[in-house]
Amino acid sequence: MNHDDILFGILGNAFHCPVLGEFEFLENVLITINTDGEIDSLLKPDEYAVSDIMEVLERENRLVRLKEKQYLIPGLIDLHCHAPQWPQMGKGLDLPLYNWLANYTFPLEAKYQDLEFAKRVYDDLVQSTLSSGTTSAVYFSSIHLEPTRVLADTCLEKGQRAFVGKVCMDDVEQCPDYYRQSVEKSLYETEAFHQYVSTMSGNHGLISSVVTPRFIPSCTEGLLKELGQFATNNNCYVQTHCSESDWAREYSQQKYGETDISVYEKTGLLGRKTILAHSIFLTEQDVIKIQDYGASIAHCPLSNMYFANAAMETRELLNRGLHCGLGSDVAASVTPSMLRSCFDAVTHSRVREEGTSTKLAAGERGEAKTRISFLEAFWMATTGGGKALDKNIGVFRRGFSFDAVLVDANIQDCDLKIWQALDSASDILEKIISTTNRQNIIKVWVQGREVVCKQ
Numbered sequence: 428m429n430h431d432d433i434l435f436g437i438l439g440n441a442f443h444c445p446v447l448g449e450f451e452f453l454e455n456v457l458i459t460i461n462t463d464g465e466i467d468s469l470l471k472p473d474e475y476a477v478s479d480i481m482e483v484l485e486r487e488n489r490l491v492r493l494k495e496k497q498y499l500i501p502g503l504i505d506l507h508c509h510a511p512q513w514p515q516m517g518k519g520l521d522l523p524l525y526n527w528l529a530n531y532t533f534p535l536e537a538k539y540q541d542l543e544f545a546k547r548v549y550d551d552l553v554q555s556t557l558s559s560g561t562t563s564a565v566y567f568s569s570i571h572l573e574p575t576r577v578l579a580d581t582c583l584e585k586g587q588r589a590f591v592g593k594v595c596m597d598d599v600e601q602c603p604d605y606y607r608q609s610v611e612k613s614l615y616e617t618e619a620f621h622q623y624v625s626t627m628s629g630n631h632g633l634i635s636s637v638v639t640p641r642f643i644p645s646c647t648e649g650l651l652k653e654l655g656q657f658a659t660n661n662n663c664y665v666q667t668h669c670s671e672s673d674w675a676r677e678y679s680q681q682k683y684g685e686t687d688i689s690v691y692e693k694t695g696l697l698g699r700k701t702i703l704a705h706s707i708f709l710t711e712q713d714v715i716k717i718q719d720y721g722a723s724i725a726h727c728p729l730s731n732m733y734f735a736n737a738a739m740e741t742r743e744l745l746n747r748g749l750h751c752g753l754g755s756d757v758a759a760s761v762t763p764s765m766l767r768s769c770f771d772a773v774t775h776s777r778v779r780e781e782g783t784s785t786k787l788a789a790g791e792r793g794e795a796k797t798r799i800s801f802l803e804a805f806w807m808a809t810t811g812g813g814k815a816l817d818k819n820i821g822v823f824r825r826g827f828s829f830d831a832v833l834v835d836a837n838i839q840d841c842d843l844k845i846w847q848a849l850d851s852a853s854d855i856l857e858k859i860i861s862t863t864n865r866q867n868i869i870k871v872w873v874q875g876r877e878v879v880c881k882q
């Protein structure tokens with residue numbers, strides 16, 4: 428048999444969650460990856476035993492054999508990350524959203540005119556997110572064109588699948604003079620960036636451009652309409668913030684007498700390729716619209732605990748089958764780790780379910796049956812993210828891109844400990860989700876390319 432179109436194979440134990448709330452343990456699976464970086468086959472032991480493929484791969488040094496206590500999981504998908512806020516991570520979460528933006532975030536983002544600074548930060552960010560297992564990331568950049576190109580170049584060079592948007596904000600009432608662009612400039616640079624990405628040499632679909640109005644308060648209706656038109660004409664991804672906090676929701680009500688979703692719909696920004704970060708205060712009509720358009724929600728659990736003023740209705744959205752994944756929302760979070768986001772999403776839902784006030788009776792304190800499970804959170808960070816982006820990623824399946832993370836539980840100085848006699852496959856996956864440190868992530872592949880190798 429000719430195996431020339433097979434780039435390499437991996438033999439060992441793997442986990443994934445093709446179905447919400449369930450997992451599959453692929454024990455001793457042989458995954459073969461073709462020269463396009465796609466999964467060519469997933470073979471069980473009784474299948475590869477009767478094939479010559481292992482022998483060929485081994486002879487030609489194209490077989491990666493996982494050790495005991497090493498596990499493959501699908502590459503993690505971050506649906507919402509602010510690249511220029513990377514230096515801000517871990518500080519400044521003392522203020523509410525409005526003041527946080529005005530006092531810390533806008534001054535920092537304005538510094539990215541300096542291309543040297545942009546290059547230094549984005550190199551470090553992309554290396555760190557990859558090293559944390561993020562194989563696909565949806566990035567807000569700053570309002571500047573050149574530094575946004577630098578971000579796209581950096582992702583391409585380091586091999587991260589990235590969806591990158593130049594931020595647009597023009598409202599003189601809400602945006603500081605030093606961090607604002609006219610409608611014309613916003614539109615011109617959005618087009619120029621889109622053009623740049625579509626002609627980047629060596630891209631092959633790894634990098635996509637995203638139309639990025641920051642959120643309702645920072646954009647005039649004129650800008651939203653122009654961007655909506657551009658996104659529709661060019662079938663672009665769109666990303667923005669949606670009904671994130673009491674203040675943001677109130678702002679739209681005061682200005683338009685409508686919800687964020689209605690405004691996005693009317694301005695042509697709501698579509699199958701729209702990613703709505705947060706989406707905390709949704710009306711029933713909003714939810715129906717999001718579902719009808721096939722748009723997606725990026726749930727950012729830790730950030731929501733600081734800025735949202737209320738808990739995300741994750742349980743209900745998952746029950747209704749909306750496209751829903753997870754976002755780190757760096758720097759309104761203290762880590763880029765999407766496994767940590769999974770854990771935070773579970774915790775967030777548990778606090779919501781239990782409630783908080785000791786003054787209330789147990790039965791009145793929380794919102795019954797609103798928790799989500801570890802498997803559901805992991806599904807959101809993998810399968811759900813892939814569905815949101817409408818890409819064949821997030822699951823180990825023939826024809827899907829080989830985006831994968833190798834987790835090693837043999838590292839001494841870390842928290843992921845597997846006790847073979849005590850831990851079932853389900854326990855092992857829960858431990859991977861809950862306790863993996865960055866040191867445990869020893870290899871990462873994107874589209875079949877090894878982009879992190881720590882051993």
Ligand SMILES: Nc1nc2[nH]cnc2c(=O)[nH]1
Nearest residue numbers: 509641642668730756759
């Ligand atoms: N969390 C978050 N919310 C926003 N709303 C508008 N801009 C931002 C931002 O940078 N972070």
